[in-house]
Amino acid sequence: MKKVSLFIPCYVDQFYPNIAVATYELLQKLGCEVDYPLNQTCCGQPLANSGFNGMTSACNKNFTENFKDADYVVCPSGSCALHIKEHLHDDANPAAAERIRNRVYELTEFLTDILKVKQLNVSFPHKVGMHISCHGQRGLHLSSMTELVSPEFSKPEQLLNMVKGLELSYPKRKDECCGFGGTFCVFEEAVSVKMGKDRLTEHEENNIEYITGGDVSCLMHLEGILRRQKSPVKIIHIAEILNS
């Protein structure tokens, strides 16, 4: 039995508890022993990506404290997992930080690479558009990238293919960024929203009911635009589909 420590990004804890619950239940269903270290806050990515990596030491220390004994640290958001993998440091306890960097997984890569899930007994009879998030894809290599000349693969798609009734589609520009980009979404508001709107237009051309993905931040951004446009298209995190 795999022992998993859940790393739930700050804004998921606060605004999207359902996604965290789905992640928790899904991992349990798949036979993991799951715990949630109670004193976690945030990975520090919003600070670091804004150029304030120098201010993350207390935040890093807290993270290391919470996860230092974990066998596997699993997170339902690619960009937060990537940030930990690339930038977690703790001067007081460098070995613990390194251990965590080597044990952090985004949810879908944990399911495909560690648990090696081969089947799921779930159905989700809907037309779903896949949103590929950049940090998960280009940072964590969760799927092949259109720019590179390399064999095609996709860990999230591999899992969604196990869901009965689900009809998956991609927007025309398969892996273009949605424009969220952390604090980019407020400091470059106009470009950010324009990118999001363009993503949605391409998805809508496929007549989808839902847009799914593995990174909650991108989904939050797209959801904000959809709701403003009063669109009937709904946002759903991949953990919620796999746990349905």
Next chain:
Amino acid sequence: MEKFLKPVEHAVAAEKFISDEARTNWHDETLWFVRAKRDKIVHKLPEWESLRELGSQIKNHALSNLDTYLLAFEKNAQANGVKVHWAADAKEHNEIILEIARKNNVKKIVKSKSMLTEECHLNPFLISKGIEVVDTDLGERIVQFRNEPPSHIVLPAIHLKKQDVSDTFHEHLHTEKGNNDPQYLTEAARQHLRNKFIEADLSITGVNFAVAETGGFVVCTNEGNADMGAHAAKIHIACMGFEKIIPKAEHLSVFLRLLTRSATGQPITTYSSHFHRPRKGQEMHIVIVDNGRSKQLGREDFRNSLKCIRCAACFNTCPVYRRSGGHSYHNATAGPIGSILNPNINMRENADLPFASTLCGSCTNVCPVKINIHEQLWKWRQVLTEEGYASSGKTAGMKGMAFVLSYPKVFRFAGKAGRWIIRMFPGLVNNTLNPWYKQREMPVAPKHSFRDWYIKNKKA
């Protein structure tokens, strides 16, 4: 001449560009078309990724042995009868050229595309000294007529539509008003440029690759305008940043394959012209320019940016560039690579550029010489902030955030308070001062956090 003496922040300029949404869509789609062409042609080469690796390593090697190769290049070029000049900065570069022009009593210059001369603001300098300089690349000529800088290093007039070009030509070349036929307009430009080629006493070109082993250099154009200029004029001056050096002629095969596939999706540039020595009666000069490059070479984290072969693939793939237009980067070199090169030249004026990215990483993936562009953008952000170039408001906000995230209890309190405020007083956050809310709804605030749920429901 330069419209952007006082840079407007990227975000502000981009917002203005986007306000014409139809034009933004057109700009975006046109550049995406080029990116798609690039994809199509590189996927035909099974060895593409190893070719990139090879290109990257050759450049790496050249940068690590720059002194040796540059001196070898100088020696071999001189032996071929070429005069070699060294310029520490833009000012020296411009003055060297002025001096050559003055010595030969030159009144008219034709210039083929060279981003280095844009970087050095050569045109306005020469014009202010009473010398006519005509850009002979079609796109460059169009923006020159309009008194604008190029907005893209390969497609300098990509921000303009046929209609804009027609209006510009009507004004300057007296073409028929409202005639948007590309063939008609190109023909008008061709006739106009023919005369300029014939009249010019001096021709300036850029350098795509300078070969240390032979002392020769290669200039790539799709219009043949560099050749027309260089072959007609008495004097040919080639301007190059010192990073253009490659060790051997055989390495050209790697870069010529990488360059145009990445730039326009063509298998090879239409004209790859090799220059080695002046023809009889001609003078040939090469100006080798530093202008901040040695400083960048010394910055461990950013040194890699000097591998750039100026293909602009990173521009075409960049979702931010496509939607904000080249002028929003307020420098000769825009796009992702400009955002890591320009802060080196002037941190204060370019402190906004490394933030004009979502760090999606697509630029790094398309780069034919494997520059880790998005990682360098991240690193520049750290440097700029440490050097004090973040606004005081942003710094204060980040300090506040760092405090909240450092203490779990404070975080939980702030989270609860925040959710409560969003639920009870949505007007407080849903107002126009909140840039998120301008065109997006805020997420719905749930009563309980996941932590609350977990404590209540966790299975023993």
